[in-house]
Amino acid sequence: MKIIIIGNGMVGYKFCEKLVERSPAAFDITVFGEELRPAYDRVHLSDYFIGKSGEDLHLNTEAWYAQNKITLHLGDPVTGINRPEKTITSFKGITLPYDVLVMATGSAAMVPPIHGVEKKGVFVYRTIEDLDLIRGYAKNAKKAAVLGGGLLGLEAAKAMLDLGIKKTHVIEFAPRLMPRQLDDIGAATLKNKLTALGLSIHTLKHTYQVLGEERVTGIQFADESELSVDMLVISTGIKARDELASQCGIETGARGGIVVNDQLQTSDPSVFAIGECAVHKDMIYGLVAPGYEMAEVLASHLCQAKAGGSRTGKKTFTGFDMSTKLKLVGTDVASFGDPFISTEKVRTILFEDKLNGIYKRLNISSDGKHLLGGILVGEASGYNMLLQQYKNKMLLPSNPEDLILMQRDDKKESSDSIASLPDDALICSCEGVTKDTICRSVSESGCETIDAIKKCTKAGTGCGGCVPMMKDLLVHTMKLNGKYIRNVLCEHFAYSRQELYDLIKIHGLKSFNEVLDRFGKGDGCELCKPPVSSILASLWNEMILKKGNDTAQDSNDRFLANIQKGGTYSVVPRIPGGEITPDKLIAIGGVAKKYNLYTKITGAQRIDLFGAHISDLPLIWEELIAAGFESGHAYGKALRTVKSCVGSTWCRFGLHDSVSYAIRIEERYRGLRAPHKLKSAVSGCIRECAEARSKDFGIIATEKGWNLFVCGNGGSKPQHAVLLASDIDSETCIKYIDRFLMFYITTADPLTRTAPWLNKMEGGIDYLRNVVVHDSLGMGVQWEKDMQLLVDSYSCEWKAAIENPEIRKRFNHFVNAPAQKDPAVQFDELRGQKKPASWNKITG
Numbered sequence: 001m002k003i004i005i006i007g008n009g010m011v012g013y014k015f016c017e018k019l020v021e022r023s024p025a026a027f028d029i030t031v032f033g034e035e036l037r038p039a040y041d042r043v044h045l046s047d048y049f050i051g052k053s054g055e056d057l058h059l060n061t062e063a064w065y066a067q068n069k070i071t072l073h074l075g076d077p078v079t080g081i082n083r084p085e086k087t088i089t090s091f092k093g094i095t096l097p098y099d100v101l102v103m104a105t106g107s108a109a110m111v112p113p114i115h116g117v118e119k120k121g122v123f124v125y126r127t128i129e130d131l132d133l134i135r136g137y138a139k140n141a142k143k144a145a146v147l148g149g150g151l152l153g154l155e156a157a158k159a160m161l162d163l164g165i166k167k168t169h170v171i172e173f174a175p176r177l178m179p180r181q182l183d184d185i186g187a188a189t190l191k192n193k194l195t196a197l198g199l200s201i202h203t204l205k206h207t208y209q210v211l212g213e214e215r216v217t218g219i220q221f222a223d224e225s226e227l228s229v230d231m232l233v234i235s236t237g238i239k240a241r242d243e244l245a246s247q248c249g250i251e252t253g254a255r256g257g258i259v260v261n262d263q264l265q266t267s268d269p270s271v272f273a274i275g276e277c278a279v280h281k282d283m284i285y286g287l288v289a290p291g292y293e294m295a296e297v298l299a300s301h302l303c304q305a306k307a308g309g310s311r312t313g314k315k316t317f318t319g320f321d322m323s324t325k326l327k328l329v330g331t332d333v334a335s336f337g338d339p340f341i342s343t344e345k346v347r348t349i350l351f352e353d354k355l356n357g358i359y360k361r362l363n364i365s366s367d368g369k370h371l372l373g374g375i376l377v378g379e380a381s382g383y384n385m386l387l388q389q390y391k392n393k394m395l396l397p398s399n400p401e402d403l404i405l406m407q408r409d410d411k412k413e414s415s416d417s418i419a420s421l422p423d424d425a426l427i428c429s430c431e432g433v434t435k436d437t438i439c440r441s442v443s444e445s446g447c448e449t450i451d452a453i454k455k456c457t458k459a460g461t462g463c464g465g466c467v468p469m470m471k472d473l474l475v476h477t478m479k480l481n482g483k484y485i486r487n488v489l490c491e492h493f494a495y496s497r498q499e500l501y502d503l504i505k506i507h508g509l510k511s512f513n514e515v516l517d518r519f520g521k522g523d524g525c526e527l528c529k530p531p532v533s534s535i536l537a538s539l540w541n542e543m544i545l546k547k548g549n550d551t552a553q554d555s556n557d558r559f560l561a562n563i564q565k566g567g568t569y570s571v572v573p574r575i576p577g578g579e580i581t582p583d584k585l586i587a588i589g590g591v592a593k594k595y596n597l598y599t600k601i602t603g604a605q606r607i608d609l610f611g612a613h614i615s616d617l618p619l620i621w622e623e624l625i626a627a628g629f630e631s632g633h634a635y636g637k638a639l640r641t642v643k644s645c646v647g648s649t650w651c652r653f654g655l656h657d658s659v660s661y662a663i664r665i666e667e668r669y670r671g672l673r674a675p676h677k678l679k680s681a682v683s684g685c686i687r688e689c690a691e692a693r694s695k696d697f698g699i700i701a702t703e704k705g706w707n708l709f710v711c712g713n714g715g716s717k718p719q720h721a722v723l724l725a726s727d728i729d730s731e732t733c734i735k736y737i738d739r740f741l742m743f744y745i746t747t748a749d750p751l752t753r754t755a756p757w758l759n760k761m762e763g764g765i766d767y768l769r770n771v772v773v774h775d776s777l778g779m780g781v782q783w784e785k786d787m788q789l790l791v792d793s794y795s796c797e798w799k800a801a802i803e804n805p806e807i808r809k810r811f812n813h814f815v816n817a818p819a820q821k822d823p824a825v826q827f828d829e830l831r832g833q834k835k836p837a838s839w840n841k842i843t844g
Contacts (some may be wrong), residue, residue, distance in 0.1 A: 001027050001306055004088055006078045006244065007104035008033030010042055011057050011275030015104060018299035020068045026306045029070045030092055034077040035127065038062050043288055043463055046155050049162040057128070081248040083268055096611045100270055100302060103245060103258060107276035107286070108239035112147070116210030118734035121231040122704055125156040134233065138163040141230035145169040147207060148236040149177040154328045156197055156235040161329070169200045169227060171219070173236075176203055181324070181335040185352065186375045189359040193331045193378060196357075202227070238286050240277045241813040253279040262316035264298045267704060272298055280317060288462060289429040290320035296432055319390065321429070325376075325383045325465050332380035337373025338363060346372060351404045353378075356718060360404035362386075369395055374404075379717065384469040392425050403766065418469075418476045427469055430462025438470060450474065474496035482511040487749055490527040493520045497675070497750050500667045501535050508560040510540060530554040534637055537673035538745050543800045544636075545807050556635035559811070560797050561617055564610060566836030567825050569617060571597070571609040573624050574670060577644045577662035577682075578605025579779050587627035595620055598833045604634060604641040604679070611834055613821045617811050621798040630796040633671060637751075639678045642666035643691065647684030647701070654684035655701040662690075665699070668734065671794050672741065675748040675757075679713075696727075696754040697737055702726070706733045710740055710768070711758040719755045722765045725773050735784060739772045742783035 003019070005012050008031050019027055033039075040057040065072040073090065080089040081101065089095045105296065109124035111117055121141075123134050138144070144165045146156045149172025162166040170177070176187035177194075191201050206222035210232060218228045232843025239258040243844040251267035252801055257279025264272045264280075274294035276286060281306065285291065297488045305802045323336035323372050341363050341727040342348070351360040358378035366370055371390045376383055386403060389396065397403070423436035441447040441456040450470055453458050460467045478484070487496045495503065509515050512532050516524050524532075533553050544553055545560070561569035573588070588607055592599045597620075598610040612620055621631075634640060642665045645651065647658030662682040672678065682699045698709040704727035714719025725736055748757045761767060770776040812818040826837035 012104035013039035
């Protein structure tokens with residue numbers, strides 16, 4: 001059977017893949033592609049602006065087509081179809097016969113009828129070639145506008161920010177952003193989040209014309225208002241590529257698209273259409289998952305026909321659920337089912353957190369039994385289970401509002417919820433993979449990692465949104481089979497972090513190479529080197545840049561400073577408890593002025609100095625140390641700060657001297673290395689000015705002593721710390737903190753904050769309290785001794801670095817010219833200080 005596929009996009013490639021999987025020798029397949037490169041991942045197209053190459057985005061190599069006996073013609077679009085003769089003709093003059101013709105021509109960017117769109121500086125956002133043009137033009141642009149506030153438009157806006165164009169406008173014709181996915185409140189929440197990131201949002205704007213003679217200089221709206229911009233990116237939707245079908249008389253839809261039936265068959269029985277060029281029951285699907293489902297259905301039919309059966313078998317395309325979850329400019333946005341339904345037979349539950357920019361809406365049946373749809377903005381960790389609740393018509397809990405109340409960071413779906421899903425529950429929409437298929441890959445095929453499941457089932461290889469649920473199914477299935485999941489570091493170590501911690505301690509190993517030789521294999525990688533280095537630092541508290549450990553450190557640790565935008569470094573001296581003398585303030589000011597550093601007071605009561613050249617770091621550290629400062633460990637997975645209010649010393653509400661206690665706490669745990677960064681605070685009364693309950697461990701004064709709270713964090717998913725012990729004296733509080741921190745250090749996974757560590761702990765805070773306060777494991781005294789050893793062995797890493805000639809000489813940009821600074825580092829002026837030069841200036 002000769003099959004010709006017109007179009008080599010994601011759906012055309014997926015169709016080839018499906019045919020090869022089913023019957024590799026049954027078809028003579030030829031593919032014609034318009035672009036010069038093989039099929040690539042358009043879903044992650046924006047990654048092209050943050051470092052990925054075109055080859056990185058390729059779905060496969062040209063060699064793959066040849067290996068599977070598929071003839072691939074790139075840069076040679078089909079220009080004509082002769083239906084009576086059943087032949088096609090290409091741009092380069094190739095004429096070939098077909099038995100089956102598959103149109104996978106996709107879509108083009110829809111450009112509204114606006115005056116002046118032909119001017120230089122106006123672009124569409126569709127292909128890698130489009131992105132190359134945008135990137136080239138953006139070098140000389142300072143202000144950009146994106147026409148379209150939907151999914152594609154916001155992706156384009158992110159691309160503008162990635163290109164360094166900080167003044168970017170988003171223009172939307174509708175009254176709100178993402179009008180097909182979000183209601184008014186959800187869109188307003190998203191708008192606030194995007195505005196905070198620097199985007200300017202304009203809704204209810206009808207663009208009339210593009211201003212400028214040859215190049216764009218601005219935009220004029222129908223209300224005669226104008227907006228000055230240097231470039232315009234149009235991303236207002238898609239238009240089905242149906243011109244070939246129209247030319248040869250195949251039926252097309254009233255609003256475009258090649259009309260297909262449930263078998264994806266056009267008005268010509270030998271011609272089929274899949275993907276964004278097809279219109280099925282008046283619907284054109286603009287997402288990749290429906291296109292993949294079409295590819296699956298058509299491949300099934302053709303294989304059945306080749307085997308002698310009818311092409312009208314059981315597998316049909318009857319439509320596709322358009323539920324989706326995306327991260328737009330760093331913000332989670334999801335919608336499922338009918339997000340807007342509003343009748344007397346529907347109950348709606350709303351959750352809105354304006355402080356953190358979170359909005360959630362659930363639409364449920366009037367009897368409270370079934371989920372009908374919903375919207376999630378700002379926090380969408382529960383999306384996967386909510387989607388399953390909706391699609392499988394599962395009964396809701398008695399208090400359905402619990403489904404959208406704030407969940408703890410990294411909290412896993414309960415095993416009961418996973419177990420309750422039916423076997424045919426669709427987990428991966430992109431590849432059409434069910435719960436049963438994933439579970440059988442674990443229990444029958446021996447897949448015990450997510451990567452193994454991906455290779456076996458292809459689940460999770462599309463948009464990746466189903467991976468969290470795949471992990472839950474993996475854990476659930478492994479437990480059912482009586483297996484223990486060992487969270488090993490990587491392929492070089494067959495041990496978890498906890499196991500390696502114990503092994504390194506028992507055997508007294510002091511360097512990464514010793515650990516690798518004794519318990520690992522190969523050379524190690526970026527996944528295992530930082531965790532092992534962290535363990536070594538947590539156990540022995542030795543200088544992290546000593547020979548044998550230096551190259552295994554995380555990138556910031558290697559330079560004892562945070563690498564910042566533009567290739568410079570930031571310096572953050574420790575200011576215990578936030579208390580500083582005027583002389584020390586003057587010293588910091590002098591250093592900042594001498595080395596021309598951008599200076600900012602942080603929310604953690606410290607002073608950040610930005611823009612240091614690598615060769616200046618030892619000189620800056622010397623001057624700060626001479627003034628009485630030491631490393632603030634802002635670069636390490638270590639204790640950062642202990643924030644404080646002024647307490648009873650100055651505040652009339654203060655119960656205890658919170659500053660003195662904060663200084664004592666910070667000087668005790670300074671430099672302590674852990675699986676993740678640690679933050680603390682001490683408040684002098686219940687007014688909580690130091691925000692102790694948002695820290696990994698926080699202390700609040702009471703009439704009788706101190707309350708100790710643990711396992712809180714701020715960030716994108718804030719979580720309040722929970723009470724561990726109340727009304728305790730200062731010494732007992734420190735004893736409990738010693739135990740708590742050592743328990744965390746010895747048992748947490750790499751890069752796990754204390755909040756998710758507690759969330760995953762069997763028994764939760766009650767178990768933790770038994771271990772720390774009641775010493776249920778009998779480890780309290782040992783942990784206190786271990787902590788005291790770390791406290792006694794502390795030394796300032798900056799001081800050690802400048803006093804060691806071998807370490808100090810590493811801090812040069814050019815080995816053969818130590819005094820020369822990096823000429824590529826450039827700065828602009830901002831409010832009397834410097835800032836990194838824009839991407840356009842550096843590359844221009």
